[in-house]
Amino acid sequence: DTEVTQTPKHLVMGMTNKKSLKCEQHMGHRAMYWYKQKAKKPPELMFVYSYEKLSINESVPSRFSPECPNSSLLNLHLHALQPEDSALYLCASSPPTSGGYNEQFFGPGTRLTVL
Amino acid sequence: GQSLEQPSEVTAVEGAIVQINCTYQTSGFYGLSWYQQHDGGAPTFLSYNALDGLEETGRFSSFLSRSDSYGYLLLQELQMKDSASYFCASVNTGFQKLVFGTGTRLLVSP
Numbered sequence: 460d461t462e463v464t465q466t467p468k469h470l471v472m473g474m475t476n477k478k479s480l481k482c483e484q485h486m487g488h489r490a491m492y493w494y495k496q497k498a499k500k501p502p503e504l505m506f507v508y509s510y511e512k513l514s515i516n517e518s519v520p521s522r523f524s525p526e527c528p529n530s531s532l533l534n535l536h537l538h539a540l541q542p543e544d545s546a547l548y549l550c551a552s553s554p555p556t557s558g559g560y561n562e563q564f565f566g567p568g569t570r571l572t573v574l
Numbered sequence: 575g576q577s578l579e580q581p582s583e584v585t586a587v588e589g590a591i592v593q594i595n596c597t598y599q600t601s602g603f604y605g606l607s608w609y610q611q612h613d614g615g616a617p618t619f620l621s622y623n624a625l626d627g628l629e630e631t632g633r634f635s636s637f638l639s640r641s642d643s644y645g646y647l648l649l650q651e652l653q654m655k656d657s658a659s660y661f662c663a664s665v666n667t668g669f670q671k672l673v674f675g676t677g678t679r680l681l682v683s684p
Contacts, residue, residue, distance in 0.1 A: 463616075490670070501661050501674035502617060515670055549616060560665045560672055561607045561624075565616040 463566035482533040482550030491533045494549040540573045576600040578675030594647045596662035606645045612658045
């Protein structure tokens, strides 16, 4: 299995809702990432998990809360989002080696719309 | 910090060869990657240059010159399906953060 899966594909939520994005990989990768991508822009790193521990938080607002329950799963919990948080949220994984970080496997993303 | 600059758009015709450039400024440099992303799709890894020189993978080649802080992606025998956005990317010191370039939109016409 050489793919990263993400659910849901699309999500529309109000500013008072709580929702979660899910990501799963079965490639044995021990580094997992969340990125945010706005239209016509490059992906921007949000969080990095290495061996199930949060290793990088790119000063992301607390309304985004990541969780790594095990080595195959990564969640992103959303609460009290703003309309400007509407974007494509991408999950990725890679081997946690110096070369592995350069070759990341991305999931198809969740298209989030905040009303 | 890191910054990687690319041309915003490149156009070419089917069967042609196109080069997408990437110039970078980084405090620490550990190689250059290239990713392809079709509209509505996920970024897909294409190649990685850890050392100076040319790496070839089928119709795609990637080049790196550390002395010039410059790299490029060369696409040969262009096909319509190559129309996509292309990003160069580099990891930072500490290896965990992959920073993407500004991105180049490639439009291939018949």
